[in-house]
Amino acid sequence: MDTTVQSTEDRIHEAARKVFHQKGFNGARMQEIADLAGINKALLHYYFRNKESLFEKVFNETFSQIVSNMTKIFLSEMALMSKIEIFVNFYINFISQHSYVVPFIINALYEKPEQLREIITRQNVSPELLLEQIRKQLKEEMGLDIDPLHIYVNILGLTIFPVVAKPLIQSIFAISDERMVVFFEQRKTIVPTFISNALKGYEKNKSLAKI
Amino acid sequence: MDTTVQSTEDRIHEAARKVFHQKGFNGARMQEIADLAGINKALLHYYFRNKESLFEKVFNETFSQIVSNMTKIFLSEMALMSKIEIFVNFYINFISQHSYVVPFIINALYEKPEQLREIITRQNVSPELLLEQIRKQLKEEMGLDIDPLHIYVNILGLTIFPVVAKPLIQSIFAISDERMVVFFEQRKTIVPTFISNALKGYEKNKSLAKI
DNA sequence: ACTATTTTTGACCGTTTGGTTAAACTATAT
DNA sequence: ATATAGTTTAACCAAACGGTCAAAAATAGT
Incomplete structure (x- = not known):
C-alpha cells in the first residue's frame, strides 16, 4: 500500500498516536508503541525523553x-x-x-x-x-x-x-x-x-x- | 460527620468506586483502594477475587x-x-x-x-x-x-x-x-x-x- | 475455658513497567 | 582508510504492580 519511506521519528510518532488513542495514557505500553513502530524500545527514549513527553506531543497534535x-x-x-x-x-x-x-x-x-x-x-x-x-x-x-x-x-x-x-x-x-x-x-x-x-x-x- | 459503622466490604466497595471513577481501570491501583478503605491490600483479595471482578462490580452498579x-x-x-x-x-x-x-x-x-x-x-x-x-x-x-x-x-x-x-x-x-x-x-x-x-x-x- | 471459624495482617513472589547503559552499527566527511 | 557524529540494539535495572501465603488477631459456638 504505502511505500513512502518514513523517518524513524515519524514512525514512532504514528505508532504512539495509534496506541495512545486506543488505550489512553495509562493503558498504553511503551513496548507496544516500539513494536508497532518496528523498533527497539530504547530508541523511543532516544527520540522522546519519556512517556509523558511522547503523550504530550500526541495530545497537542490531536x-x-x-x-x-x-x-x-x-x-x-x-x-x-x-x-x-x-x-x-x-x-x-x-x-x-x-x-x-x-x-x-x-x-x-x-x-x-x-x-x-x-x-x-x-x-x-x-x-x-x-x-x-x-x-x-x-x-x-x-x-x-x-x-x-x-x-x-x-x-x-x-x-x-x-x-x-x-x-x-x-x-x-x-x-x-x-x-x-x-x-x-x-x-x-x-x-x-x-x-x-x-x-x-x-x-x-x-x-x-x-x- | 458520618458515624455510621460500615462493614469492611462496604468500605472496600465505596473506596473502589471512588478510585475507579476517577482513574479508570488502568489508572486505578489496588493499593490506593486499600489505603482509602483503611485496610490491608490482602484483604481486598479476600473479599474480591481480583481487580477485574472488583471493577465489574463497580461498573455494574454505576x-x-x-x-x-x-x-x-x-x-x-x-x-x-x-x-x-x-x-x-x-x-x-x-x-x-x-x-x-x-x-x-x-x-x-x-x-x-x-x-x-x-x-x-x-x-x-x-x-x-x-x-x-x-x-x-x-x-x-x-x-x-x-x-x-x-x-x-x-x-x-x-x-x-x-x-x-x-x-x-x-x-x-x-x-x-x-x-x-x-x-x-x-x-x-x-x-x-x-x-x-x-x-x-x-x-x-x-x-x-x-x- | 476451649475450640473452630472468620477476619486481618505483614512479608513475600513473580511479572511487568518505564527507563538506562554501554556497545555495536551506519553514514558522512576528510 | 580513518576519525566523527548520529543511529540502533541487546541486556539490564529499580520500582511498581497484582496477587499469594502463612500466621496472627478477633469473633462466635460449646
Missing part, C-alpha cells in the same frame, strides 16, 4: 487538529445555517473515522486535568472570534439575541455526543452495525433540521429569546 | 444507576415536555454532582469494549418500552411521526455532553468556576426551550417530519 477544524468552518463566510450543515456533516464523518479521538481527549482530561489545562491554554485557541461571529450571524440573519455559547454547545452536543456514546447506544438499544451506519447518515440531515427549527422557534416568540 | 434513572422519568405518566424538563433538570444536577460517572463509563467502554458489551446486555435494560412511549407521546401530544430514537439521543446529547465536556469548554472558553455554575443553571431552562421549539417546528411543516 487536540489542535480537532479544535482547528471546529473553528475553521464557523469563521468562514457563509450563512449560519449553511455552516451548521457543513459542520455536522464534516464532524459526523470525521469522528466516525477517528472514533477514538474524542474519548481519548475526554479520558485524558479526566486522567490528568491539571497538566492538560496548562497545555490547552498554552495553545490559546482564542474562541472569542468564533463566538462573536455566531452572535453576529444569529442577530443579523435571524434577529436573535441569544447567547452564542449555548447555541454552539448545543450544536456540539447534538453532533459529537452520539458518536462518543456510540458503543453505549448500540449496546442499550441493540442496534446492528449496519443500522448504526444508517443512523449516523440520518443525523446529518436531522440535526441541522432540529437546530433550524429550534432557532426559528425563537424568532416567533422573541420575548423568550433573551437568555 | 451503569444500572445511570440507566435506571434515565428510563424511570420517561416511563412515568406525564406530558412529554414535562418529562423533558424534569429529565434535563435532574441530569444536570446528578451528573454535576457525580462528574466522573459518565467519562468513567465512556472510558470503560473504550478500554474494554467486548467484556462490557456482555455485561450491558446481561443487564437487559429493554429500552423498547421507553422508545415506544416517546413515539406515542410525540404522535398523540404533538402529532409528530418522528423517530423517537433520534429525539431521545438529541435530549441526551444536549444534556449530557456539556457536563462531560465541561473541563474542555472551561479551558477553551476561559470560563471561571462561578460562571460555569451559572452556565449549567441556564441550561436547565435553555435546553427544554430549545427542544420544545425544535419539535414545534416539525408541527408547522409536517412534510419534513418524516425521517
Whole structure:
C-alpha cells in the first residue's frame, strides 16, 4: 500500500498516536508503541525523553487538529445555517473515522486535568472570534439575541455526543452495525433540521429569546 | 460527620468506586483502594477475587444507576415536555454532582469494549418500552411521526455532553468556576426551550417530519 | 475455658513497567 | 582508510504492580 519511506521519528510518532488513542495514557505500553513502530524500545527514549513527553506531543497534535477544524468552518463566510450543515456533516464523518479521538481527549482530561489545562491554554485557541461571529450571524440573519455559547454547545452536543456514546447506544438499544451506519447518515440531515427549527422557534416568540 | 459503622466490604466497595471513577481501570491501583478503605491490600483479595471482578462490580452498579434513572422519568405518566424538563433538570444536577460517572463509563467502554458489551446486555435494560412511549407521546401530544430514537439521543446529547465536556469548554472558553455554575443553571431552562421549539417546528411543516 | 471459624495482617513472589547503559552499527566527511 | 557524529540494539535495572501465603488477631459456638 504505502511505500513512502518514513523517518524513524515519524514512525514512532504514528505508532504512539495509534496506541495512545486506543488505550489512553495509562493503558498504553511503551513496548507496544516500539513494536508497532518496528523498533527497539530504547530508541523511543532516544527520540522522546519519556512517556509523558511522547503523550504530550500526541495530545497537542490531536487536540489542535480537532479544535482547528471546529473553528475553521464557523469563521468562514457563509450563512449560519449553511455552516451548521457543513459542520455536522464534516464532524459526523470525521469522528466516525477517528472514533477514538474524542474519548481519548475526554479520558485524558479526566486522567490528568491539571497538566492538560496548562497545555490547552498554552495553545490559546482564542474562541472569542468564533463566538462573536455566531452572535453576529444569529442577530443579523435571524434577529436573535441569544447567547452564542449555548447555541454552539448545543450544536456540539447534538453532533459529537452520539458518536462518543456510540458503543453505549448500540449496546442499550441493540442496534446492528449496519443500522448504526444508517443512523449516523440520518443525523446529518436531522440535526441541522432540529437546530433550524429550534432557532426559528425563537424568532416567533422573541420575548423568550433573551437568555 | 458520618458515624455510621460500615462493614469492611462496604468500605472496600465505596473506596473502589471512588478510585475507579476517577482513574479508570488502568489508572486505578489496588493499593490506593486499600489505603482509602483503611485496610490491608490482602484483604481486598479476600473479599474480591481480583481487580477485574472488583471493577465489574463497580461498573455494574454505576451503569444500572445511570440507566435506571434515565428510563424511570420517561416511563412515568406525564406530558412529554414535562418529562423533558424534569429529565434535563435532574441530569444536570446528578451528573454535576457525580462528574466522573459518565467519562468513567465512556472510558470503560473504550478500554474494554467486548467484556462490557456482555455485561450491558446481561443487564437487559429493554429500552423498547421507553422508545415506544416517546413515539406515542410525540404522535398523540404533538402529532409528530418522528423517530423517537433520534429525539431521545438529541435530549441526551444536549444534556449530557456539556457536563462531560465541561473541563474542555472551561479551558477553551476561559470560563471561571462561578460562571460555569451559572452556565449549567441556564441550561436547565435553555435546553427544554430549545427542544420544545425544535419539535414545534416539525408541527408547522409536517412534510419534513418524516425521517 | 476451649475450640473452630472468620477476619486481618505483614512479608513475600513473580511479572511487568518505564527507563538506562554501554556497545555495536551506519553514514558522512576528510 | 580513518576519525566523527548520529543511529540502533541487546541486556539490564529499580520500582511498581497484582496477587499469594502463612500466621496472627478477633469473633462466635460449646
